[in-house]
Amino acid sequence: MQRKENVLWDRRKILQAKMIPYFFILPAFIVHVSIVTGPAISTLVMSLFDWNGMGGASFIGLDNFIEIFTKDDVVGRAVTNNLKWLMIFITVPIFLGFIIAILISNLKWGQMLFRSIFFLPYVISAAVAGKIWTAYMNPYYGLNIVFEKFGWLKLASTQWLGNPKISLYSVAFVDNWHWWGFVMVLFLGALQQVDQSLYEAAKIDGANRFQEVIHVAIPGIQQTIAFVLIMTIMWSFLTFDYVFIMTNGGPANATEIMSTWIYKNAFTKYRAGYANALCVIQSGICIVLYFLQKYISDKGGMNE
Numbered sequence: 001m002q003r004k005e006n007v008l009w010d011r012r013k014i015l016q017a018k019m020i021p022y023f024f025i026l027p028a029f030i031v032h033v034s035i036v037t038g039p040a041i042s043t044l045v046m047s048l049f050d051w052n053g054m055g056g057a058s059f060i061g062l063d064n065f066i067e068i069f070t071k072d073d074v075v076g077r078a079v080t081n082n083l084k085w086l087m088i089f090i091t092v093p094i095f096l097g098f099i100i101a102i103l104i105s106n107l108k109w110g111q112m113l114f115r116s117i118f119f120l121p122y123v124i125s126a127a128v129a130g131k132i133w134t135a136y137m138n139p140y141y142g143l144n145i146v147f148e149k150f151g152w153l154k155l156a157s158t159q160w161l162g163n164p165k166i167s168l169y170s171v172a173f174v175d176n177w178h179w180w181g182f183v184m185v186l187f188l189g190a191l192q193q194v195d196q197s198l199y200e201a202a203k204i205d206g207a208n209r210f211q212e213v214i215h216v217a218i219p220g221i222q223q224t225i226a227f228v229l230i231m232t233i234m235w236s237f238l239t240f241d242y243v244f245i246m247t248n249g250g251p252a253n254a255t256e257i258m259s260t261w262i263y264k265n266a267f268t269k270y271r272a273g274y275a276n277a278l279c280v281i282q283s284g285i286c287i288v289l290y291f292l293q294k295y296i297s298d299k300g301g302m303n304e
Contacts, residue, residue, distance in 0.1 A: 043279050043280065044276075044280060046272065047064055047277035048062070048273075050064075050273050051272045051273035053266060054270075057273065064274050065280075068277060074253055074256055075278070075281075077253055077256055078256045078260075078261045084172075085172060085257065086233060088169075089175075090232050092180070093176050093180035093183050094183060094225075094229075094232070096183075097180050097184035098184075098187050100118065101184045101185075101191055102191070102217065115184075118185075119181040120181070121177055121178045121181055122179065122181045124178070126178065126241035126245065129174065129177075129178055129242075130242050131245065133246065134161065134246050137160035137170060137246075139159055139160075144156045144158065161247055161251075162251055164252055167254050170246075171242050171247060171255055174246065175239070175242045178242075186228060187224060189224075190220070190221035191220070191221060193220075193221075198216045198220065202215065226297050229293055229297070230290065230293055233286075233290065234289075237282060237289070238286070239257065239259060240259035240260060240263070243256075244259075244263065249261070249264070258278065258281075258285075262279055263275075
């Protein structure tokens with residue numbers, strides 16, 4: 001009898017030891033379920049309802065998704081603009097940030113000064129920076145007046161935010177001005193972790209500076225590059241602030257993206273159910289792009 005009790009006691013102690021780690025992660029799990037998982041499930045459920053966001057909701061099944069794919073012309077333009085945004089931000093700020101990080105890493109003095117100067121735009125609020133640049137791009141009292149003083153009449157007559165052909169790129173320019181310094185700091189931090197003996201070995205083998213970058217620097221920070229790519233892909237389809245502040249999706253939906261179209265449907269058109277369906281589509285696109293990027297990175301050895 002005593003032996004049986006001892007066995008039960010040992011099993012209880014083993015069970016308690018196994019349960020202790022779960023108690024440590026329980027608070028984080030509760031927060032995650034409350035803030036992430038719960039709202040995500042709620043979004044998926046409400047996408048099947050016709051709801052104005054305040055009153056009662058009526059179940060309509062897949063009607064919201066059918067409308068998205070068959071009747072809503074703005075969705076196609078919004079997705080296209082998001083893809084254009086993605087192409088800009090996985091090229092310009094990453095290449096610019098990497099090149100400047102290489103140059104700064106070679107400085108013997110003044111690294112902190114240049115790092116602070118280039119990083120400064122990132123700490124400015126998007127609302128403040130967006131309003132400032134909107135004023136700069138105003139054709140009546142902005143940079144166009146300066147261009148006119150220099151005699152650059154073609155630039156002086158450009159409607160930076162009013163021309164549907166260039167308005168998206170104007171907003172992307174401002175967001176890139178804000179974003180690339182952060183990418184540069186990430187790359188600079190990663191470059192400083194690369195073993196200096198690898199550079200010395202490359203020099204002994206006769207490698208020039210460009211070959212050092214290709215064969216030492218880039219392989220040494222490939223994990224950071226993969227992280228920046230994943231973050232940029234996710235962020236490009238979730239971006240909202242600069243477009244909303246500077247153009248609100250205009251002119252004529254030329255800068256409309258998924259986030260601004262979701263916002264307008266939820267809070268302007270009072271179609272919260274339809275906005276939830278758009279959120280589901282947006283999340284699906286992000287998931288597809290994430291796994292596509294992960295597959296490409298794995299094939300290229302980025303995650304080794």
